[in-house]
Amino acid sequence: MAPSHGPAVQAIIAARAGLPDEAVEHFERAAFGDLRDLRGNATDGIHGASCGGVWQAVVFGFGGLRVADGTASTHPALPEGWNRLAFTVTIRGRRHRVEVTP
Numbered sequence: 001m002a003p004s005h006g007p008a009v010q011a012i013i014a015a016r017a018g019l020p021d022e023a024v025e026h027f028e029r030a031a032f033g034d035l036r037d038l039r040g041n042a043t044d045g046i047h048g049a050s051c052g053g054v055w056q057a058v059v060f061g062f063g064g065l066r067v068a069d070g071t072a073s074t075h076p077a078l079p080e081g082w083n084r085l086a087f088t089v090t091i092r093g094r095r096h097r098v099e100v101t102p
Contacts, residue, residue: 007026007027007029007030007050007053008026008027008030008050008052008053008054008056008057009053009057010022010026011023011024011026011027011030011057011061012056012057012060012061013061014026014061015057015061015062015064015077016061016064016075016077018077020077020079020080021079023057023061023062023077023079024079026057027054027057027058027061027062030050030053030054030057031054058085058087059087059089061077062076062077062078062079062082062085063076063085063087063098063100064076064077064100065089065098067091070091070092072089072091072096072098074098074100076100076101076102078100078101078102082102083101083102084099084100084101085099085100085101086098086099086100
């Protein structure tokens, strides 16, 4: 069985590769894994790696956030139907509110 964080990582890669439909498919698999009990083990608790991966898929995949040498940039890859994405990140102790649109 694949690790619980796998679909979120695949969503990031697909979003960055310009494959929005594939990115959404992986994202939904990650986001609904525990809610739909896709692995048949939700009674044991949630998959923390998957939860963190979902956040990363949104921010680093669809939001396109990249951080290098303390400098942030965005290269959004919003799926069809998403009008806006907003999130807050802390980089080197400073909070930044990021809002991206298509």
